[in-house]
Amino acid sequence: MRIVLLGPPGAGKGTQAVRLAQRLAIPQLSTGDLLRAAAAAGTEIGRKAKEIMQRGDLVPDELMVATVVERISRPDASNGFILDGFPRTIAQAVALDDFLATEALELDCVLELKVDEEVLADRILNRAREAKANGHAIRGDDNQEALKVRMDLYRRQTEPLTEYYRSKGVLKSVDGLRPINIVAASLLEAIDA
Template sequence: MRIVLLGPPGSGKGTQATRLAQRLGIPELSTGDMLRAAVSAETPIGRKAKAMMERGELVPDELVVAVVAERILRPDAKNGFILDGFPRTIAQAAALDDILLTNGLNLDCVVELKVDEEVLLGRILNRAKEATTNGQTARVDDTEGALRIRLDEYRRQTAPLADYYRAKGILKSIDGLQPVNKVATSLFEALVA
């Protein structure tokens, strides 16, 4: 099964993608994780992406598409994958369509996690606080200022993807403010419905 999870930053996409990947036995492909790994490894893509990510800006399509195109064709993604954080724009969605078509593949479902933005702010700030409390480094984009920029970018660039995938007949929406286990149940039910 090839799945895209949509939702604003902090909506629980990563948490749900991990759970769903384990349940379905397919890899979770988080562009955020892939980009952070590139930054950490100081790859050419990582060096370009680092400053943008620290400011809460979106990484340009060509960099993200290159990372995703390479990753979805690896052997462990042969039976499917869950994309978390990609596509973020209509242009990225079209690029994904082209990559899949070129390789004889298709998306099975796109699930949108719907959440209130003020609740998201609390989630993000709590995630940063928990990381610090546990002796870990908080994500560079887990600040109120960066989140507000990311939410604005989401509303302008990513939210229109719901209509894009609705028109293709593969969009399902669920309440992302439910308890984590209930979201997981609703997500799985949406996929098998």
């Protein structure tokens, strides 16, 4: 099962990707984790990515695609994977499709977590309050200003992927604002449909 998980920042992609990966016994692949692992391992891709990230720049599409392709080519992903945070642009989606086609593979489904932006803002600010109250570190981007920037970027770059995947007939949308267990069950239902 080859799955892409889409949704705006704070929609719960990471939480749901981990749950799905455990349930389906396939790896959950977060691009942030992949880039950090490649940098720590000192691979050629990792060295390039580390240099770019240290400058504070965004990792270019070709490097992101190379990172993901390298990872999904490993044996543990032969039965499938869940991509969390990739693709983020149409160019990345096309590159992923092209790679999969060379391997005679395709995505089984793209799951979109739909959320209301106002509720999402409340959720993220509440997450920061809870972290602080529990003595945990607060994510640097869990604030109103950073969320606005992240949402603007999401609308410009990532949101167009919903139509791209809808036109391919693989997009399935789920209400991401319901309780975690209900969202998880809905995602599994969408996969099975």
